[in-house]
Amino acid sequence: MPTVTFVQSTGESIEVAVAEGTSLMRAAVTNGIDGIVGECGGQAMCATCHVFVRPEYAGALPPVSDDEDEMLDCTTSERTEASRLGCQVKVSAELPSIVVDVPADQV
């Protein structure tokens, strides 16, 4: 099973295993990861699932869509090059493990 590691701004790190095709947002919400809200249920509408993807995994990610790009400009914690919406990134055979940082503020 693919794994996702969420690293909090406090340094605490939690690894969860999820089925292929699961989004980072769903992985976080299902496993009760603090700081990822997912208020719109994964529709790229709320920007409360913002994560920073560690650079070594960036190459395996799907590209940022125009809608995601616009929403990322509106996140509560400032956007960086590593920013993604967790609901738009799914784990898969191509992305069997990933490490992301959770922003300090989400709403």
Add this chain to the structure above:
Amino acid sequence: MDSTAAHEPVVIIGGGQAGIQVADSLRAEGFAGSITIVNDEPGNPYQRPPLSKDYLAVDAPAEPLPLRGAEFFADKDIVLLQDTSAAAVDTVARRVTLSDGNTLAYGHLVFATGATNRALPCPGASLPGVHALRSLSDAEALQEALAEARNVVVIGAGFIGLEFAAGARARGLRVTVLEFAPRPMGRALSSTMSDWFTARHLADGIDLRLNEGVAAIHEDGAGLSVESTTGARYAADLVLYGVGVTPRTELAESAGLPLENGIVVDQSLRTSVEGVLAVGDCASFPNIHTGARTRLESVQNATDQGRHAARSILGASAPYTDTPWFWSTQGPIRLQIAGISAPGDHPVLLGDPSGGKFSIALLRAGVLAAVESVNAPADHISARKIVGLGLVVSPEALTAPGFNLKAFAKEALATPA
């Protein structure tokens, strides 16, 4: 926080979006007393919006999206009673009686009972194959029915009806939508925007029939057929109706709480009965954005009111003024609304509808009252920041060459009125 509020037990009736948020926010704000959520649905509380969207797709996730992770309740020391309903409330003794006969004493009681689907008022409404959509069990039944269906008839072109129609269409099914009113989503959207949706759904192959209501549903051995008010008949093996909702207020009513299209609360979300509050779909509150008592059905309203009610319980008395926002996804169309429009608002088009990415700004007496956006999230987020500031703006300013809402919002926020 005053010392009594810090410890008296809080009971929340309803484990939906609003009720769970109250519990979460109470703990986040440092409340140390006991918190019990009474929920009549089985299982872990889940998010409703995906039920009419992702959850109906062919490759739907196996599980609903939880509102909080499974360990949340234990971690935060919140008691969640599942499959248990609150059956009676004694507001003098401050006690709730549950369906299992147990009672719970409260210092504060929060009604977060949500809403229930309005029944379809026509013959045949309870035939097998006729569905409504509100709960996970409804969505599971629909998921199963969709796998077999070829002809789908949707009654009611509101948000849920059209989201479902778009989902069924994306699965390649034949979809007819009957709407009694002259335009879809008529209560919530400007006519300019709902007309755009009509054209778009027709172009996507949804047979959207306006000014045509349902007269009866028949079962004739071969399957269902839906008879419309024009006398037409539509064969169906699956009928979904979404004809509005009513707030769940029976319990509040029997407890003697004042009602007015929902449980009446003040600006702090308190009812007139000491220690009793109401939030979310079931609450009727004084809304500064409409200037009237209003009941809203949205995730934004449920979560923001949940946060606000928690602070009210802890002694704050600030008025609830959060800007309403809403979204709906209908197939590839992503609609976002900031603020609340009203009939008679002056619409100003921003961007190009033919490109499928645009917004409509709605001006009321010169003030920017609401913005409806299609596939234009930057417009929406900008609007969310500025609707509510009461900005006076002319149509000419909005349509000037080079205008965009994002820059406008930036400037408006830098120079407060």
